[in-house]
Amino acid sequence: MEELQLRKKEKNTSLAMTLLKGRTLIVLAILLVFFSFATPNFLSANTMLLLAKHVALYGILAIGMTYVIITGGIDLSVGAVVGLAGMVAGGMIQKGITITMMGVTLYFDIPMVVLLTLIMGAVVGLLNGVIITKFGVAPFIATLGTMYIARGFAMLHSQGATYSDIVGKEALGNVGITFFGSRVLGIPVGAIILIIIAIVAGILLKKTTFGWHIFAIGGNEKAAKLSGIKVDKVKILVYIFSAVCAAIVGIITAAQLEASHPASGETWEMNAIAAAVLGGTSMMGGIGTISGTIVGAFVIGVISDGMVMCGVSEFWQMVIKGVVIILAVIVDQFQRNMEAKMALQARNEAKTEAGKENPPAA
Amino acid sequence: MTDAAAMQTPKPEVCLHAEKINKIYPGTKALDEVSFDVFKGKVNVLIGENGAGKSTLMKIIAGIEQPSSGHMYMGTEEVSFANVTEARQHGIGIIHQELSLFPNLNVYQNIFMGKEHTLHKVGLNNAEHIELANKIMAKLEHPIDPLTIVGDLRVGQQQMIEIARNLMQDDLKILIMDEPTSSLSEQEVQVLFKIMRELKKEGISIIYISHRLEEIMQIGDYLTVLRDGKLVATAAVADVDISWVVKKMVGTGKSYPKRAQTIDWSKRETVLQVKNMTLPKKGGGYLLKDVSFELKQGEILGFYGLLGAGRTEMFECIMGLRPEHTGQILLHGEPIEVHNVTEQIARGFAMVPEDRQLEGLVQTMDIGKNISLSSLKNYAKKLFLNSKAEDAAVAEEIDAIHIKVADKRLPILSLSGGNQQKVVIGKGLLTHPKILLLDEPSRGIDIGAKTEIFEIINRYADEGLSLMVISSELEEIMAIADRIIVFSNGLKTAEILREDLTEDKLVLASYKGHTVAKQAQTGSPAVTGA
Numbered sequence: 001m002e003e004l005q006l007r008k009k010e011k012n013t014s015l016a017m018t019l020l021k022g023r024t025l026i027v028l029a030i031l032l033v034f035f036s037f038a039t040p041n042f043l044s045a046n047t048m049l050l051l052a053k054h055v056a057l058y059g060i061l062a063i064g065m066t067y068v069i070i071t072g073g074i075d076l077s078v079g080a081v082v083g084l085a086g087m088v089a090g091g092m093i094q095k096g097i098t099i100t101m102m103g104v105t106l107y108f109d110i111p112m113v114v115l116l117t118l119i120m121g122a123v124v125g126l127l128n129g130v131i132i133t134k135f136g137v138a139p140f141i142a143t144l145g146t147m148y149i150a151r152g153f154a155m156l157h158s159q160g161a162t163y164s165d166i167v168g169k170e171a172l173g174n175v176g177i178t179f180f181g182s183r184v185l186g187i188p189v190g191a192i193i194l195i196i197i198a199i200v201a202g203i204l205l206k207k208t209t210f211g212w213h214i215f216a217i218g219g220n221e222k223a224a225k226l227s228g229i230k231v232d233k234v235k236i237l238v239y240i241f242s243a244v245c246a247a248i249v250g251i252i253t254a255a256q257l258e259a260s261h262p263a264s265g266e267t268w269e270m271n272a273i274a275a276a277v278l279g280g281t282s283m284m285g286g287i288g289t290i291s292g293t294i295v296g297a298f299v300i301g302v303i304s305d306g307m308v309m310c311g312v313s314e315f316w317q318m319v320i321k322g323v324v325i326i327l328a329v330i331v332d333q334f335q336r337n338m339e340a341k342m343a344l345q346a347r348n349e350a351k352t353e354a355g356k357e358n359p360p361a362a
Numbered sequence: 363m364t365d366a367a368a369m370q371t372p373k374p375e376v377c378l379h380a381e382k383i384n385k386i387y388p389g390t391k392a393l394d395e396v397s398f399d400v401f402k403g404k405v406n407v408l409i410g411e412n413g414a415g416k417s418t419l420m421k422i423i424a425g426i427e428q429p430s431s432g433h434m435y436m437g438t439e440e441v442s443f444a445n446v447t448e449a450r451q452h453g454i455g456i457i458h459q460e461l462s463l464f465p466n467l468n469v470y471q472n473i474f475m476g477k478e479h480t481l482h483k484v485g486l487n488n489a490e491h492i493e494l495a496n497k498i499m500a501k502l503e504h505p506i507d508p509l510t511i512v513g514d515l516r517v518g519q520q521q522m523i524e525i526a527r528n529l530m531q532d533d534l535k536i537l538i539m540d541e542p543t544s545s546l547s548e549q550e551v552q553v554l555f556k557i558m559r560e561l562k563k564e565g566i567s568i569i570y571i572s573h574r575l576e577e578i579m580q581i582g583d584y585l586t587v588l589r590d591g592k593l594v595a596t597a598a599v600a601d602v603d604i605s606w607v608v609k610k611m612v613g614t615g616k617s618y619p620k621r622a623q624t625i626d627w628s629k630r631e632t633v634l635q636v637k638n639m640t641l642p643k644k645g646g647g648y649l650l651k652d653v654s655f656e657l658k659q660g661e662i663l664g665f666y667g668l669l670g671a672g673r674t675e676m677f678e679c680i681m682g683l684r685p686e687h688t689g690q691i692l693l694h695g696e697p698i699e700v701h702n703v704t705e706q707i708a709r710g711f712a713m714v715p716e717d718r719q720l721e722g723l724v725q726t727m728d729i730g731k732n733i734s735l736s737s738l739k740n741y742a743k744k745l746f747l748n749s750k751a752e753d754a755a756v757a758e759e760i761d762a763i764h765i766k767v768a769d770k771r772l773p774i775l776s777l778s779g780g781n782q783q784k785v786v787i788g789k790g791l792l793t794h795p796k797i798l799l800l801d802e803p804s805r806g807i808d809i810g811a812k813t814e815i816f817e818i819i820n821r822y823a824d825e826g827l828s829l830m831v832i833s834s835e836l837e838e839i840m841a842i843a844d845r846i847i848v849f850s851n852g853l854k855t856a857e858i859l860r861e862d863l864t865e866d867k868l869v870l871a872s873y874k875g876h877t878v879a880k881q882a883q884t885g886s887p888a889v890t891g892a
Contacts, residue, residue, distance in 0.1 A: 208745050209738040216735055219724035226681075226721055227736040227789065228707035286726030343776040 072285025082265025085250025090260025121247025129236030218285030425449030664843025780811025850875025
């Protein structure tokens with residue numbers, strides 16, 4: 001009788017766990033249903049593609065952020081890197097690079113522009129990584145500093161002005177940046193890039209030694225070091241990855257708008273963090289998935305776009321987003337407590353079984 | 363037996379009586395109808411293997427957890443504690459097995475946390491804090507500067523702070539000590555016992571939990587044995603002996619396995635030579651000074667000494683965690699430059715660190731990953747992990763050292779302490795080391811698991827692995843080591859072969875470094891004077 005009840009209880013907990021684990025997906029489904037009733041053409045292909053276009057931007061940022069948060073860090077500089085990358089790419093197309101000493105102005109073709117912009121991003125990431133690992137600065141402070149630095153340079157690039165109409169000139173051979181803002185087979189290029197990065201990042205995280213080293217560092221840095229993991233190197237690579245993701249987003253944003261604005265990407269780091277946290281990434285480090293983060297990014301996207309279509313004011317959107325994030329973390333905490341309890345239970349059960357095998361001699 | 367024991371000695375006053383305590387956790391019964399008496403002014407020993415329910419019972423008495431059913435009485439009054447504060451109001455203090463100090467605060471802040479002395483009800487009276495802290499640390503024979511940050515102290519010293527903190531409590535009636543000696547050296551244990559005897563004289567009742575049986579026989583007055591959450595026996599310590607206790611605890615008598623000893627070490631290859639290892643201490647002095655030794659193939663070399671004697675530091679130097687060291691390390695006769703851990707693991711070194719939770723395990727990862735963590739590179743083809751090869755290797759390791767796991771995908775914290783320790787050892791072994799360094803491999807685990815770990819050590823040594831083992835437990839290290847090096851105050855004070863081993867020699871040598879240092883201190887001005 002007691003055993004039956006116990007088994008029933010076990011079944012209940014495992015069902016509860018499954019629901020808990022898939023909660024972000026469930027929330028996403030509920031949101032989709034809700035908005036499809038609230039606004040008649042929400043579930044149309046067009047709205048969905050527009051949604052994908054929006055989500056692509058902070059989805060990509062959130063993937064980089066997930067890596068960083070799993071190591072137990074945070075990267076506040078990504079939003080500023082978005083702005084800087086847009087300015088660097090836009091500037092290269094519109095003004096070229098003038099080398100005063102030789103009195104020439106160089107214009108690059110688009111692949112070169114993209115490459116140089118990504119390298120710029122990597123340099124910011126390297127800077128973050130080195131400051132954090134070699135100088136022992138807390139990630140929050142280090143990336144707060146580079147956030148200001150990157151935003152400052154974005155402003156300095158044009159003295160705060162916008163590079164408008166960055167389509168390039170046929171004669172200079174630098175047309176084509178708009179590709180990143182266009183659609184292929186009807187799907188926004190940004191969304192395609194998001195899918196590619198998500199797949200690559202997901203595989204890297206789960207199937208390579210590099211990925212597991214990231215988890216180990218976030219779970220227990222000291223143990224990771226004693227296990228022979230090159231902690232500093234892995235961390236630097238993670239910050240580079242995050243900044244390169246941000247540079248990609250910068251290019252896509254500029255291409256979508258056909259203009260580079262130095263303030264673009266402001267506060268996007270917060271959306272990225274929110275998406276990662278909604279997706280179950282633990283701010284304590286050591287726990288997180290790319291798939292979860294993508295779902296988290298879509299939840300944020302659906303809330304924003306859905307509320308816009310419902311005519312909810314921007315200010316209320318902020319309030320609601322905040323509430324959702326806090327609720328997500330509360331549920332997350334609840335799940336972890338429950339998991340810890342189940343681990344304890346498993347430990348005790350193992351003990352009882354061992355006890356049965358060797359009954360204590362009287 | 364139990365009744366007979368009760369008849370022989372007239373029982374003193376009962377300070378606290380727990381009646382038929384039950385504690386049910388989801389899926390298990392941690393305590394099953396356990397009754398327990400705390401005798402006034404006595405050391406009441408609670409003993410049992412890990413998971414027997416000792417800590418749970420203590421947590422209930424200290425108000426940290428509440429019983430599922432059962433009653434507690436102090437005198438004639440029935441009591442129940444909803445939280446630690448209520449228990450404290452009844453004069454019950456607890457010293458936890460895992461230290462619960464604030465490593466970021468200094469000694470006096472730790473001692474007075476939650477019971478601060480104030481000036482005019484607002485300001486902190488730090489002058490008084492410092493004075494009282496000095497007084498109590500002197501009483502504990504551990505004069506530590508009250509302004510020292512606790513995180514900078516060795517574990518043994520931290521334990522003393524924890525004890526000091528409890529002694530500060532007004533009208534302390536019962537002091538619960540949950541394995542207070544697990545990280546103390548022999549000397550520190552004797553100091554602790556002296557303190558305990560003084561507390562007894564003051565009429566304070568002590569509940570004492572320990573795995574070290576010799577200690578219990580030395581300090582205990584009354585004994586309660588738990589097994590699998592049930593009360594097995596109670597007795598006056600004077601009426602019983604160690605083998606009786608062990609029998610009650612585990613059902614059968616156990617002793618540490620000893621290796622058959624017929625090896626002629628002079629014919630074995632020297633695997634590792636350490637010459638003149640010196641490690642400066644922050645702010646002057648040395649953590650290690652001119653220590654030299656060698657390690658033969660298939661040998662188990664024991665490192666004995668007091669806490670802070672330099673044993674762990676020697677391991678850290680060898681593993682590349684202390685690049686500031688000077689001295690030479692020769693591997694198979696070739697001098698090597700030691701830069702970092704990764705390089706040392708590649709050279710065939712592996713270390714099992716002292717603190718399993720802090721340095722050994724990644725708590726967020728599952729059992730399997732914790733085992734393969736150090737050797738992941740071996741299962742990777744270019745960038746990608748070959749999970750089949752990894753799984754096979756992990757399964758083999760689990761099998762080889764008998765880690766009891768239902769599923770290696772379960773979280774690491776679902777294992778018992780002994781099995782967690784085996785996971786850490788397995789992680790080291792999986793890198794296929796030639797030299798394995800074990801820092802207190804038996805700390806905080808029960809006798810059964812200890813025995814198994816020593817069997818593993820013996821087996822691998824027989825297969826040709828060279829091992830260095832740090833242990834603070836005399837009996838353990840004497841059973842396991844082929845040769846023992848004694849560290850004292852950063853110096854090597856003795857090197858003793860198994861044949862010549864006696865407890866006295868070890869203990870004497872472990873103090874030698876301090877007298878040498880003192881002589882040097884008092885001696886040097888005389889030299890300059892002359």
